[in-house]
Amino acid sequence: xxxxxxxxxxxxxxxxxxxxxxxxxxPGRAPVAAVLLWQALTLTSVLCALGVVLAAPEELTRxxxxxxxxxxxxxxFSLAVAATIVIRLLIxxxxxxxxxxxxxxxxxxxxxxxxxVERRREVGGAEVRVLDGALPLAYCVPGRExxxxxxxxxxxxxxxxxxxAVLAHERAHLxxxxxxxxxxxxxxxxxxxxxxxSRAPLxxxxxxxxxxxxxAARRRVGxxxxxxxxxxxxxxxxxxxxxxxxxxxxxxxxxxDRLAAPAPNSAGLSVVAGVAAAGLFVLPTVxxxxxxxxxxxxxxxxxxx
Amino acid sequence: MALGDLEREVMTQLWDARDxxxxxQVHELLSANRxxxxxxxxxxxxxxxxKKLVVQQRADRAYRxxxxxxxxEMTAGLMLDALSATPDRDAALAYFLGQxxxxxIQAALQATPKET
Numbered sequence: 268x269x270x271x272x273x274x275x276x277x278x279x280x281x282x283x284x285x286x287x288x289x290x291x292x293x294p295g296r297a298p299v300a301a302v303l304l305w306q307a308l309t310l311t312s313v314l315c316a317l318g319v320v321l322a323a324p325e326e327l328t329r330x331x332x333x334x335x336x337x338x339x340x341x342x343x344f345s346l347a348v349a350a351t352i353v354i355r356l357l358i359x360x361x362x363x364x365x366x367x368x369x370x371x372x373x374x375x376x377x378x379x380x381x382x383x384v385e386r387r388r389e390v391g392g393a394e395v396r397v398l399d400g401a402l403p404l405a406y407c408v409p410g411r412e413x414x415x416x417x418x419x420x421x422x423x424x425x426x427x428x429x430x431x432a433v434l435a436h437e438r439a440h441l442x443x444x445x446x447x448x449x450x451x452x453x454x455x456x457x458x459x460x461x462x463x464x465s466r467a468p469l470x471x472x473x474x475x476x477x478x479x480x481x482x483a484a485r486r487r488v489g490x491x492x493x494x495x496x497x498x499x500x501x502x503x504x505x506x507x508x509x510x511x512x513x514x515x516x517x518x519x520x521x522x523x524d525r526l527a528a529p530a531p532n533s534a535g536l537s538v539v540a541g542v543a544a545a546g547l548f549v550l551p552t553v554x555x556x557x558x559x560x561x562x563x564x565x566x567x568x569x570x571x572x
Numbered sequence: 573m574a575l576g577d578l579e580r581e582v583m584t585q586l587w588d589a590r591d592x593x594x595x596x597q598v599h600e601l602l603s604a605n606r607x608x609x610x611x612x613x614x615x616x617x618x619x620x621x622x623k624k625l626v627v628q629q630r631a632d633r634a635y636r637x638x639x640x641x642x643x644x645e646m647t648a649g650l651m652l653d654a655l656s657a658t659p660d661r662d663a664a665l666a667y668f669l670g671q672x673x674x675x676x677i678q679a680a681l682q683a684t685p686k687e688t
Contacts, residue, residue, distance in 0.1 A: 381643065408665055409666065
């Protein structure tokens with residue numbers, strides 16, 4: 268019974284809820300809590316998968332008797348499956364963060380070399396680097412020596428206040444260590460076998476983190492320069508709008524809409540989503556796994572050996 | 573002076589030069605208005621060569637150094653890498669605008685006038 272319940276919960280959390288959450292509009296009003304909810308959702312579905320794998324042979328044990336050879340085989344098999352899930356996740360996490368670190372390191376070296384010092388001094392900020400080029404580009408390179416990279420085109424298209432808004436946005440990414448959140452979701456995405464994986468959490472969390480940084484920048488410089496910077500830079504990128512159903516374009520529109528609203532965030536919604544995240548995380552552990560654990564210890568097949 | 577700043581200045585000299593430069597030439601260009609050890613320049617060029625950012629050529633009895641790519645090539649390559657989206661690379665950098673469709677990046681880079 269436990270295995271069935273956990274399985275149902277796991278399937279609901281990994282197949283039904285992400286679609287609902289990705290389509291919902293309210294996360295835009297409580298982005299931090301919504302990121303927590305996504306994290307709880309992902310972690311809980313992993314716990315459910317592990318729970319199913321470990322609970323199933325225990326139930327078989329009770330049905331067939333502890334000394335039945337099939338029971339031992341099933342237990343060993345399920346332990347192997349559980350170990351595979353955990354190891355796969357860990358390997359994916361190590362690989363994603365190692366690759367990201369190498370790529371960031373390379374970017375840091377190259378932007379330091381290509382930096383136009385004269386232009387950077389106009390902008391201010393020890394971690395800012397300015398690249399040549401007519402393509403408007405603003406990004407940050409997280410790490411122990413972080414960098415905020417702007418292209419020359421950004422400085423030409425935006426005025427001083429708008430540049431400050433972009434810098435405040437990127438510095439919020441760096442300060443809040445958003446890259447660690449993205450790395451963990453990317454690692455999870457890659458650990459799931461291709462037919463089952465979904466980009467929905469990855470894209471949703473990415474947009475939410477942009478909103479969190481938008482909010483931080485907004486507190487520092489006000490919504491207007493940030494909104495103007497976002498709109499101007501989108502306009503300045505050639506061809507980007509011609510792609511139909513461009514997800515990045517849709518994300519930009521949602522960010523612009525939020526910045527147009529007077530105060531998009533709702534404290535009540537944040538509390539509700541935060542409590543939901545905590546509840547979700549605790550739910551399978553407390554209600555399903557703990558009582559099962561008590562029974563399982565009694566029915567442990569090796570005990571009678 | 574930080575090593576990073578010196579590396580950038582050495583690269584700038586190599587990019588601005590028409591031909592590959594010897595260590596002595598780079599040293600002369602950089603030490604015009606400051607005190608800089610010849611061996612420091614040699615170390616910096618060696619480090620840049622190890623990172624495959626400059627190529628070392630043996631001519632006569634001296635090594636000559638040239639940038640592996642022009643400044644424009646390197647900038648374009650870096651931007652392309654920064655903007656191109658593939659699932660496993662998303663986590664490395666954070667962008668202000670979000671990522672662009674690959675076609676748009678190529679078109680934009682080709683449209684970039686080779687200036688400066």
